[in-house]
Amino acid sequence: MKIIRLDEIAGKHISQYRSDFIMRKILMTKQPSHVGIMDLKENGLVGYHEATVPQVLIILEGEGWVRVGEEEKVKVTVGDVVLWEKGEGHVTTTDKGMKAVVIESEGLDIGAF
Numbered sequence: 001m002k003i004i005r006l007d008e009i010a011g012k013h014i015s016q017y018r019s020d021f022i023m024r025k026i027l028m029t030k031q032p033s034h035v036g037i038m039d040l041k042e043n044g045l046v047g048y049h050e051a052t053v054p055q056v057l058i059i060l061e062g063e064g065w066v067r068v069g070e071e072e073k074v075k076v077t078v079g080d081v082v083l084w085e086k087g088e089g090h091v092t093t094t095d096k097g098m099k100a101v102v103i104e105s106e107g108l109d110i111g112a113f
Contacts, residue, residue, distance in 0.1 A: 001068040001090060002083040003076065006058070026081075027056065029107030038100045040064065046092040054108035057082040057092065058101040064094030 011022035027033075038057070040046070044064070057066070059080045066082050067073040068090050076082060076098075084090055086106075 001066065001071075001074075001088060003066070003074060004081050004083070006079045006081060009081075026058070027103060027105075027108055029105045031105055031107030033103060033105035033107065036102045038098075038102050040092070040094045040098045040100075042095070042097050044094045044097065048089060048091040050089045051084045051086055051104075053104050053106050054086050055084045056101075056103040056108065057084075058103075060099045060101060062094060062096055062098035064092060064098040067091050 006024065009024040009026070011024040014021055014023050037060075038046070040062075057076075059076050059078050059082075061078060063075065063077040065073040066076055068084070068088055073093075
């Protein structure tokens with residue numbers, strides 16, 4: 001498991017069309033991908049399981065905890081990006097609730113982060 005902050009991802013300033021923002025690319029893949037929004041309510045749990053493909057979890061709202069195997073849990077909050085390699089057993093929990101983008105694909109190169 002690896003956790004990074006969104007603001008640590010190198011970005012490119014976009015000024016076309018009188019725009020003024022930074023674009024941070026999260027991924028590109030040529031293989032089928034699943035992108036979803038996970039909405040964990042108070043005391044929510046994604047039970048322990050092995051990642052069947054590389055997975056990315058981007059925290060949008062709230063906070064929670066992630067853990068790999070029997071390692072100590074790590075707190076995650078808005079702006080954190082959690083990366084799991086294929087085969088990593090992991091669990092995600094929250095006391096107060098958490099909303100996150102979930103991206104899963106064989107085409108993800110987690111090592112690129």
